[in-house]
Every structure is written in structure tokens, then in C-alpha cells.
Amino acid sequence: MTTTTAPTSLPGLTFGGIVTSEWVKLRSLRSTIWCYALIIVVTLGLGLILAGTLNTGGVTPPAADQQALWLSASTLGIQLGVLISAVLGALVITGEYGTGMIRSTITAVPTRTPALMAKALVFAVVTFVVGFISELATALVTVPLFAARGIHPDFGDSHAWLVMLGGAGYLTLMGLIALALGTIIRNSAGGIAASLGLILVVPSIFAIFAGLTRAEWANDISKYLPSNAGSQMFNPYQASMTGQFEQWQGTLVVLAWVVVLMLGAVALLKRRDV
Amino acid sequence: MIEAVGLTKRYGAKTAVDEVNFTVRPGMVTGFLGPNGAGKSTTMRLIVGLDRPSAGTVTLNGRAYADLRAPLHEVGVLLDAKAVHTGRSALNHLLALAATHRIPRRRVDEVIALTGLESVANKRVGGFSLGMGQRLGIAAALLGDPATLILDEPVNGLDPEGVIWVRQLARSLAAQGRTIFLSSHLMSEMAQTADHIIVLGKGRVIADAPVGDIVALATGTAVRVRTPDAARLTPLLAGATASVTSSAPDLLEVTGLSSAQIGELAAGAGVVLHELSPVAGSLEDAYLTLTQDSVEYHAGAASAPTAEAAR
Numbered sequence: 001m002t003t004t005t006a007p008t009s010l011p012g013l014t015f016g017g018i019v020t021s022e023w024v025k026l027r028s029l030r031s032t033i034w035c036y037a038l039i040i041v042v043t044l045g046l047g048l049i050l051a052g053t054l055n056t057g058g059v060t061p062p063a064a065d066q067q068a069l070w071l072s073a074s075t076l077g078i079q080l081g082v083l084i085s086a087v088l089g090a091l092v093i094t095g096e097y098g099t100g101m102i103r104s105t106i107t108a109v110p111t112r113t114p115a116l117m118a119k120a121l122v123f124a125v126v127t128f129v130v131g132f133i134s135e136l137a138t139a140l141v142t143v144p145l146f147a148a149r150g151i152h153p154d155f156g157d158s159h160a161w162l163v164m165l166g167g168a169g170y171l172t173l174m175g176l177i178a179l180a181l182g183t184i185i186r187n188s189a190g191g192i193a194a195s196l197g198l199i200l201v202v203p204s205i206f207a208i209f210a211g212l213t214r215a216e217w218a219n220d221i222s223k224y225l226p227s228n229a230g231s232q233m234f235n236p237y238q239a240s241m242t243g244q245f246e247q248w249q250g251t252l253v254v255l256a257w258v259v260v261l262m263l264g265a266v267a268l269l270k271r272r273d274v
Numbered sequence: 275m276i277e278a279v280g281l282t283k284r285y286g287a288k289t290a291v292d293e294v295n296f297t298v299r300p301g302m303v304t305g306f307l308g309p310n311g312a313g314k315s316t317t318m319r320l321i322v323g324l325d326r327p328s329a330g331t332v333t334l335n336g337r338a339y340a341d342l343r344a345p346l347h348e349v350g351v352l353l354d355a356k357a358v359h360t361g362r363s364a365l366n367h368l369l370a371l372a373a374t375h376r377i378p379r380r381r382v383d384e385v386i387a388l389t390g391l392e393s394v395a396n397k398r399v400g401g402f403s404l405g406m407g408q409r410l411g412i413a414a415a416l417l418g419d420p421a422t423l424i425l426d427e428p429v430n431g432l433d434p435e436g437v438i439w440v441r442q443l444a445r446s447l448a449a450q451g452r453t454i455f456l457s458s459h460l461m462s463e464m465a466q467t468a469d470h471i472i473v474l475g476k477g478r479v480i481a482d483a484p485v486g487d488i489v490a491l492a493t494g495t496a497v498r499v500r501t502p503d504a505a506r507l508t509p510l511l512a513g514a515t516a517s518v519t520s521s522a523p524d525l526l527e528v529t530g531l532s533s534a535q536i537g538e539l540a541a542g543a544g545v546v547l548h549e550l551s552p553v554a555g556s557l558e559d560a561y562l563t564l565t566q567d568s569v570e571y572h573a574g575a576a577s578a579p580t581a582e583a584a585r
Binding site: 010011012013014016017018020021022023024025028029030031095096099100101102103104106107108109110111271273274 | 414
């Protein structure tokens with residue numbers, strides 16, 4: 001080794017390589033394992049509790065409601081799961097800032113943006129898969145419990161699959177919002193607080209405000225909040241309630257949140273000293 | 275080859291690096307020396323693009339770090355041992371970095387063996403001692419078999435064996451034609467490792483010369499004289515325009531006269547001398563001479579904290 005410049009045969013920095021790197025990083029932390037395990041447990045647990053305690057009063061519900069009950073049970077855990085996904089989404093980047101790992105990351109990927117994009121991509125794929133498998137597993141294991149109450153889920157119904165994909169998508173996009181906020185805030189406590197605040201607290205404030213002042217505009221704005229628009233991504237009923245978004249509209253609204261926050265995160269990541 | 279031209283970094287009102295110019299050449303070890311807070315680490319962060327210069331440029335083989343196509347193969351960098359996620363094992367940390375450049379697993383195992391981390395490779399970094407963290411940082415820097423190596427305080431926290439290992443590693447990599455740039459606040463360490471030294475004080479380059487020249491700055495400045503008759507000799511020496519200090523009743527430190535001149539003066543006056551020896555100039559002395567005006571934090575100095583508080 002007497003060379004003073006890198007041999008040209010070496011592959012160098014590639015986006016595929018950066019994606020592999022982010023996959024190694026994600027799978028090698030305990031927080032990842034804990035968060036994903038918790039999402040699976042919560043989704044299965046809440047689904048089983050709902051299906052096991054459902055009281056139809058001995059009356060068999062109409063077919064459309066049967067599907068909705070089954071899908072509600074399969075996706076109930078997603079509402080709690082997004083909080084876990086948001087915590088993990090924030091942690092995958094703020095953990096790097098907190099420990100100084102970000103300096104290693106950025107010296108390896110000095111253009112910076114590909115590192116964040118690869119991180120977001122790996123996190124999104126894994127979260128989506130975990131979310132979808134959790135819902136599917138819950139849908140399967142609750143079948144006997146529903147059957148005992150005269151409810152017969154229909155796996156051939158395309159709406160059922162769209163609801164489960166939507167639930168996994170919601171879980172993923174909320175995690176990405178947290179990842180973007182974590183990149184902007186660069187601090188674990190701050191990133192998690194901001195993300196959970198956006199998901200939990202902001203909608204409540206709007207709801208209280210709208211309830212007390214009867215201000216219609218508060219409701220109009222509120223439905224664009226990520227958690228409200230996101231809930232429409234996996235509405236178990238075929239038709240959405242009046243004034244609420246359709247599934248595709250809700251998806252686009254949450255996607256817009258992700259894109260805007262990610263653009264902000266990239267701009268700051270490029271500009272700031274590390 | 276690392277070239278800094280007019281390199282400047284300001285943090286608010288504080289100027290950490292102030293219009294610095296230097297060139298670090300391949301085939302030798304260049305020491306980067308200065309008191310704590312002189313701007314060494316900031317300069318190194320500027321080189322690898324973690325911080326953006328307020329003015330000026332710094333290039334690696336003519337290109338900015340961010341423009342390198344395979345940065346890990348061109349530059350290996352140890353900035354501080356804390357650039358590692360504490361929850362990850364050393365092996366996974368290195369695998370993650372290696373993956374970005376598709377560096378094979380074989381090379382990861384090589385640097386683990388080279389830095390003596392085999393027994394702790396699967397342990398989480400959070401439990402590492404300072405020395406092990408430092409070894410991991412060096413392993414990461416060597417991962418891409420880089421042509422340029424930048425190490426900030428590499429011997430910090432290492433045991434004596436580790437210190438010698440880093441020294442030999444730096445020397446052998448330089449002998450292969452690579453560019454080696456090491457920082458330290460310890461002159462003695464640099465004296466044994468570096469061929470060339472750049473001294474930084476308060477963000478400015480105050481010396482940039484071969485090790486020999488830096489030593490010469492401090493050589494022959496003082497002569498130690500031991501005599502039972504110091505009281506009689508002192509006025510004689512002072513009369514010959516020398517300055518004399520005394521740390522013990524029978525011991526004088528004389529500057530401004532050679533040992534021959536002192537010997538002749540003493541013989542002429544019949545003063546008995548027990549010792550007459552030139553104090554060998556050391557790098558340590560040269561360093562203190564060079565940096566005494568630019569030390570940011572004098573121990574016990576009342577004015578010291580204000581500059582740092584501004585950061």
C-alpha cells in the first residue's frame with residue numbers, strides 16, 4: 001500500500017451502500033427491537049381484547065358492520081402504535097445527535113442529504129412491514145373469536161386490504177414526521193415531545209377550542225392535522241363520515257406533512273454545523 | 275495533501291480559527307500543536323466539512339471534503355472518541371460505516387485486529403473505557419485504508435503501550451507515502467512522532483516548521499551553574515549583562531552568557547564551581563516560549579473563563 005490516492009477500482013460512496021449502512025444501524029440498537037416488538041404486542045393485544053369482549057347482544061350484525069368490526073379490531077392497535085412509531089422515528093436521528101454518532105455518519109456521507117434519505121427509507125420500509133404484519137396477524141387470530149359471535153370476516157374484500165395497508169401507512173408516515181422533527185430539533189426529549197405533542201395535544205386543543213367557541217374554522221383546520229387526516233387512512237367503514245376525508249385524501253394530507261417537514265429537515269441538515 | 279488558505283471560523287463574537295494558512299504534506303507526520311482551546315479541533319472539523327468556514331477554504335488533494343467521491347478511502351478521521359452511538363456494538367458501528375462505501379467485512383475484521391478490539395467487538399460501546407473508545411475511533415479512521423489520516427488527540431486515554439502503538443502506526447503510514455496529521459496539546463508526544471510541526475495559538479498559526487527548527491528556538495538559552503559561592507558570582511554575572519535566576523541557594527540559572535564565558539568569569543574571581551551545564555533546549559520549552567502569549571486558559575488566571583463563556 002504505497003498509494004497516495006484511492007484506487008479507482010473501489011466502489012466508493014453509493015446510495016445503496018448508505019441504505020445498507022442505515023439498515024445495519026437500525027437493526028443493531030435495542031430501542032428498535034423494543035419499539036417494534038411493542039407495536040406487534042399492542043396491535044395483537046388490543047385486537048384480541050376487542051374481539052374477545054365484543055357484545056353483540058345475541059344479534060348478528062349486518063354484513064357491512066361485520067367487516068367494520070373485524071377491521072376495527074385489526075387496526076385498533078395502530079392508534080397506540082403511532083405513538084411508539086413516533087418515538088422510534090425521533091430516536092433514530094436524535095440518538096445520533098445525542099451520542100455524537102452523527103459526526104461519523106456525516107464524515108462518511110459528507111453530502112448529508114443521502115444519509116437522511118436512506119435513514120428515512122429504511123425506517124419507512126421496516127415500520128410499514130411491521131405494521132402490516134401486526135394488523136394481518138391480528139386479523140387472522142381474531143377470526144375464531146368473531147366466528148363465535150356469528151361474525152364472518154371476508155378476506156376477499158378489497159376494502160379490507162386497503163384499510164390494513166392504510167393503517168400501516170399511517171404508522172409509517174407518523175414515524176417519518178417524528179424523524180423530520182427529530183432532525184430539526186436534534187434532541188431526543190425535544191424531538192419526542194414535539195412529535196407526541198403534534199399527534200396527541202394539538203388535536204385536543206383544536207377540539208376543545210371548537211367545542212367551546214363553536215368556531216367552524218377550528219374544525220376545518222383540525223381535519224388537516226396529521227393524526228386526524230391520518231385516521232381516515234384506515235377508516236374501517238366503507239363510507240367516510242360527512243365532512244371527513246376519503247382514504248386517498250387523508251393519505252395525501254399526511255404525505256404533505258411528511259414532505260414539508262422533511263424538506264425543512266434537509267435544508268437545516270445541509271446548512272448547520274455538526 | 276491538506277491545504278488551508280485564509281481559513282477562518284467564528285462562533286458568534288468568538289473567532290476560533292483566524293485566517294489560518296498551512297499545508298500538510300504527504301510522506302511525513304505533521305503535528306498540530308497548541309494549548310487547549312487554540313482551535314485545533316475546530317480546524318480539523320473544518321477540514322472534513324462538519325463545520326462550515328466563515329471565510330477561506332480548506333482542500334484535500336485540491337478538492338473540498340464534500341466533493342470527494344469516496345471520502346473514507348481518501349481521508350480517515352478520528353475527531354473525538356464520542357462519535358459513536360453508545361448503544362451499538364463496536365463491530366456493528368464499524369459495519370455500518372463500512373457499508374456506506376461497500377468496504378468488505380474482511381476489512382472490518384482487519385481493523386478490529388489491528389487495533390486490538392477483538393475481545394470487545396461485540397460489546398456495546400457505552401461500556402468502553404476512554405482508551406477502548408479511542409482504539410475504536412482509530413479503527414474507524416483506518417477502515418477505508420485512506421491516503422490521508424487526520425487524528426485529533428489520538429493518544430488521549432491510551433495506556434503507554436497504546437501510545438507507542440499509535441506512534442509507530444503514524445510513522446509507518448507516513449513512510450508509505452500517506453499524509454498524516456495529528457493534533458496534540460503535548461509537545462513531548464509530538465517530539466517523538468512528528469517530522470513537521472504546526473503550532474496554533476488563539477486560532478492563529480504561530481509556528482510552521484520542521485521539528486528540528488522548533489527545538490532550535492529553545493536551545494542554548496540557559497546555563498545551569500552550581501556553586502557554594504553564589505552570592506559572589508551573581509553580581510559578577512549581572513555586571514556582564516546576563517540575567518540570573520536562582521531556585522536554590524547554591525544554584526543559578528543564567529541566560530545571556532555561554533558556559534565558557536561563565537567559566538572564565540568564575541575562574542577570574544576565584545569562585546569554585548560544582549556544576550556548569552547548558553540546559554538542553556527541549557521541545558517543551560520551545561512550545562512554552564511560543565505559546566505563552568496565546569494560551570487561552572492560564573491556570574488560575576482571573577480573566578480566563580470569559581472568552582469561553584462567549585461560545
